[in-house]
Amino acid sequence: MERDDLIEYSLHTHHSEEKGKEIRKKIIFVTVLLTAVTILEVGLGAFIKQSNAIWPFVKWSFVILTLFKAGYIVMVFMHLGDERKWMRYVILLPYFIFVLYLIFIALWEGLAVGQAWETYGF
Amino acid sequence: MAGHVAELDSKTLWGGKESPFSTSYGKLMMWFFLVSDALTFTGLLIAYGFTRHDVQDAWPIGEETFNSMPFLGHGYPLLYVALMTFILIVSSVTMVLAVEAGHRMDRKGVVKWMIATIIGGFFFLGSQAWEWSHFIHGSEFGKIELADGSQAIVKGHFGEINNFKVTIAGSEHKKGDVIKEDLLHTFHHAAVLGHIENGMIKLHDGSIAKINKQDDHDMVLIVKKAGKNHILNARIEGKEAEKMYYESLYSGIANKVVYGADLKDNEYGPQQYGQFFFFITGFHGFHVFSGVIINIIILLGVVAGTYHKRGHYEMVEKTGLYWHFVDLVWVFVFTFFYLI
Numbered sequence: 001m002e003r004d005d006l007i008e009y010s011l012h013t014h015h016s017e018e019k020g021k022e023i024r025k026k027i028i029f030v031t032v033l034l035t036a037v038t039i040l041e042v043g044l045g046a047f048i049k050q051s052n053a054i055w056p057f058v059k060w061s062f063v064i065l066t067l068f069k070a071g072y073i074v075m076v077f078m079h080l081g082d083e084r085k086w087m088r089y090v091i092l093l094p095y096f097i098f099v100l101y102l103i104f105i106a107l108w109e110g111l112a113v114g115q116a117w118e119t120y121g122f
Numbered sequence: 123m124a125g126h127v128a129e130l131d132s133k134t135l136w137g138g139k140e141s142p143f144s145t146s147y148g149k150l151m152m153w154f155f156l157v158s159d160a161l162t163f164t165g166l167l168i169a170y171g172f173t174r175h176d177v178q179d180a181w182p183i184g185e186e187t188f189n190s191m192p193f194l195g196h197g198y199p200l201l202y203v204a205l206m207t208f209i210l211i212v213s214s215v216t217m218v219l220a221v222e223a224g225h226r227m228d229r230k231g232v233v234k235w236m237i238a239t240i241i242g243g244f245f246f247l248g249s250q251a252w253e254w255s256h257f258i259h260g261s262e263f264g265k266i267e268l269a270d271g272s273q274a275i276v277k278g279h280f281g282e283i284n285n286f287k288v289t290i291a292g293s294e295h296k297k298g299d300v301i302k303e304d305l306l307h308t309f310h311h312a313a314v315l316g317h318i319e320n321g322m323i324k325l326h327d328g329s330i331a332k333i334n335k336q337d338d339h340d341m342v343l344i345v346k347k348a349g350k351n352h353i354l355n356a357r358i359e360g361k362e363a364e365k366m367y368y369e370s371l372y373s374g375i376a377n378k379v380v381y382g383a384d385l386k387d388n389e390y391g392p393q394q395y396g397q398f399f400f401f402i403t404g405f406h407g408f409h410v411f412s413g414v415i416i417n418i419i420i421l422l423g424v425v426a427g428t429y430h431k432r433g434h435y436e437m438v439e440k441t442g443l444y445w446h447f448v449d450l451v452w453v454f455v456f457t458f459f460y461l462i
Binding site: 010027045046065 | 141142145146148153160168169171175183185200207208215217219223355442446447450453454460
């Protein structure tokens with residue numbers, strides 16, 4: 001059955017020249033930001049050895065900087081920030097629920113496996 | 123039943139009409155696919171973390187393993203991977219510019235930026251090929267098993283091999299022959315087989331030759347598996363390191379040294395390290411490769427004017443989503459595989 005009442009959303013995403021200029025500015029800003037963060041990470045990784053006392057701090061800052069970069073890629077480059085609120089949640093919530101569960105279970109089981117190694121040896 | 127359905131028209135049937143997300147079907151499905159793909163990569167990285175905590179041998183450190191640059195040699199920790207990350211970020215930017223041009227119905231702009239994206243993708247794939255090749259072939263020193271059973275990776279400058287001088291003739295070489303070709307490869311091969319004893323190498327034709335080799339410099343042994351005399355991560359430097367290294371390498375016993383990596387063993391760390399390296403970066407590389415292919419197909423559609431006639435460039439947006447996802451995964455691989 002041919003439907004003539006459906007909305008063609010693909011046609012609603014066009015924008016004007018001025019809006020395009022604005023968007024390109026934002027893209028350049030995010031590019032510079034992502035590059036700067038990557039340079040910072042490599043600098044930290046090259047100069048601070050894992051035996052250094054502040055390594056745990058550096059390690060966690062790597063994780064935070066990575067999530068920061070990921071946030072910009074998903075929200076700006078992938079335009080998820082421009083989508084409707086509930087679409088964002090539908091994409092992000094199931095993912096985070098599963099991932100947090102997986103991290104929890106991996107750490108918990110990892111502990112048990114580690115103890116088994118210690119008790120019974122290789 | 124079928125008759126009743128046929129009588130209903132679209133006015134009585136609700137049938138959706140409006141999307142609660144004001145998004146087209148295709149884009150939403152691309153997002154759902156990306157979520158499931160993201161879960162796959164997350165599973166791999168979490169398995170990597172689990173194994174890393176579980177394996178008692180010391181896990182290799184990114185800056186110790188990946189410190190080479192093409193044409194420049196060793197001593198550039200993480201620079202090459204950073205370059206790869208930068209290439210991928212830039213190609214992600216050109217992709218988002220292609221999508222933006224599509225929203226203005228600027229066909230030339232879309233073509234230009236998509237070509238740039240595809241070139242970036244090929245650059246990344248080439249870089250990865252170089253890195254894999256480097257990882258598989260390994261360093262000049264390899265990983266050595268010391269006399270007390272501990273295992274150590276080796277850093278420093280490997281003195282060049284000048285030649286092999288035959289002292290006992292075999293089926294091919296006569297006494298007094300000087301061999302000058304394929305030296306390092308022959309040397310590595312013989313070392314693994316245990317065919318080097320006290321500076322004398324046994325060649326494949328059965329002849330025995332003297333190794334003329336320049337001195338090594340700044341050698342450091344880093345213990346990655348504890349033995350009787352050395353604890354984990356102990357560093358042995360200078361003359362003592364050289365003495366221990368060559369005691370093992372020239373012992374005439376097979377399998378004291380490992381060069382490079384395969385699926386069974388690698389010179390960088392535990393067996394699982396090599397397996398995770400090949401699987402995670404390989405799976406990501408496969409995504410990049412398919413992304414480049416999909417981009418090329420869409421580019422052909424853009425050049426042919428298919429999307430212009432359709433009135434929108436949503437196909438570019440959809441392939442863009444996939445391409446950004448590949449970049450997103452690399453950001454995580456970069457952190458968890460190379461930095462931490």
